[in-house]
Amino acid sequence: MKKRTLGQGLEVSALGLGCMGLTHAYSTGQPDRAAGVALVRRALDLGVTLIDTADIYGPETNEKLVGEAIAGRRNEVVLATKFGFTFDRGGITGIGGGRIDGSPTYVRSACDASLRRLGVDHIDLYYLHRIDPDTPIEETVGAMSRLVEDGKVRFIGLSEASAATLRKAHAVHPICALQSEYSLWTRDPEDEVLPACRELGVGFVPFSPLGRGFLSGRFRNVSDLAEDDMRRGTPRFEAQNFAENLALLDRVERLAALRGITPSQLALAWLLAQGEHIVPIPGTTNPSRLAENAAAADVGLSADELAGIDAIAPRGVAAGARYGEAGLRQVNR
Numbered sequence: 190m191k192k193r194t195l196g197q198g199l200e201v202s203a204l205g206l207g208c209m210g211l212t213h214a215y216s217t218g219q220p221d222r223a224a225g226v227a228l229v230r231r232a233l234d235l236g237v238t239l240i241d242t243a244d245i246y247g248p249e250t251n252e253k254l255v256g257e258a259i260a261g262r263r264n265e266v267v268l269a270t271k272f273g274f275t276f277d278r279g280g281i282t283g284i285g286g287g288r289i290d291g292s293p294t295y296v297r298s299a300c301d302a303s304l305r306r307l308g309v310d311h312i313d314l315y316y317l318h319r320i321d322p323d324t325p326i327e328e329t330v331g332a333m334s335r336l337v338e339d340g341k342v343r344f345i346g347l348s349e350a351s352a353a354t355l356r357k358a359h360a361v362h363p364i365c366a367l368q369s370e371y372s373l374w375t376r377d378p379e380d381e382v383l384p385a386c387r388e389l390g391v392g393f394v395p396f397s398p399l400g401r402g403f404l405s406g407r408f409r410n411v412s413d414l415a416e417d418d419m420r421r422g423t424p425r426f427e428a429q430n431f432a433e434n435l436a437l438l439d440r441v442e443r444l445a446a447l448r449g450i451t452p453s454q455l456a457l458a459w460l461l462a463q464g465e466h467i468v469p470i471p472g473t474t475n476p477s478r479l480a481e482n483a484a485a486a487d488v489g490l491s492a493d494e495l496a497g498i499d500a501i502a503p504r505g506v507a508a509g510a511r512y513g514e515a516g517l518r519q520v521n522r
C-alpha cells in the first residue's frame with residue numbers, strides 16, 4: 190500500500206478504513222462482532238494503516254471492536270477516533286438534531302473514555318466530530334492541544350468544519366486533518382475547504398468516498414436497503430432522487446468498464462488524484478470489497494480520464510441533499 194502524509198507529518202496508507210458500518214447506521218440486527226474484528230485485521234494485512242472510528246458509532250461498540258481488532262498490532266495502526274456527539278447507553282442523542290459538546294471539560298472526559306474502550310494509551314488522530322455552536326472553536330482546540338501535551342493524543346483534527354473555522358482552529362494548534370464528506374456526488378469541499386487545507390498544510394480525509402455505497406453499484410433500488418438502514422432517511426436515497434441518481438451511476442460504470450476497473454476503484458482513484466494530501470476512508474463489511482478498495486491505490490488516471498470523469502460528475506450532479514435539514518445544520522460550520 191502506498192503511503193501519504195497528513196498535516197504535520199502523520200504518515201498513513203493512501204487509503205484508510207472507515208469502520209462506522211461495522212456496528213452502526215447501515216447494520217441490520219445484531220452486528221457480527223467476530224466478522225468485524227476479522228475485517229479490520231484483514232485491512233492491516235493489506236497494508237491499510239489508517240483505521241477510523243468514533244465514540245458515537247454504536248454508540249461505544251465500534252471503538253471496542255476496533256480495540257479488540259488492533260490488540261497486539263498497535264504498531265501497525267494509525268488510530269483515528271472522534272468525539273463531540275453526546276450520547277447515553279440508550280442510544281444516540283447527537284447525530285441529526287441533538288446536542289454537540291465541544292466544551293473543554295467534555296474534551297478531556299470523552300478522550301479518556303475512548304482510550305479505555307480502545308484499550309490504548311494514546312490516539313494518533315483525534316477529531317472533533319462536529320463543531321459545537323455554543324463553544325468557541327478556540328476553546329475546544331485549546332483543550333485538544335492539552336491532550337497532545339499530556340501524550341494522550343498525537344495529532345488533532347476537525348470534521349465537517351468550514352474554511353473559516355479551520356483557520357481559527359489552526360491558529361491555536363496545528364490541525365493535522367479535516368474530515369468531511371467528499372466524492373463524485375459530493376464536491377462541496379472544492380469551493381473553500383480544500384483550498385484552505387492546501388494553504389495551511391492540512392490533510393483532507395474524505396468520508397463516504399463512495400457516496401454511502403451508492404457509487405459501488407451495489408444498490409439499484411431503494412428496496413435493496415434494509416428497512417432500518419440510515420440511508421433511507423437521507424434525501425439522495427429517497428425514491429425519486431434515487432432513480433435520478435442511477436443515471437450518474439450508469440455513467441460511472443461505463444467509464445470504469447472502459448478502463449477495466451470497478452466503479453468503486455474509479456471513484457476512489459479520482460479522489461486520490463485530487464491531491465497528495467487526500468486520504469479517503471471507504472468503509473465496508475465485505476472482505477472482497479475491502480481488497481477491491483485497497484487496490485484502487487494503484488490505479489493511476491490520465492489527464493484525459495480525469496477530464497472525462499469531471500464531465501460526467503460535475504459539482505451538484507446528485508439529486509437531493511446529502512443530509513436532511515437537521516444534519517445539514519451541523520456541517521460546514
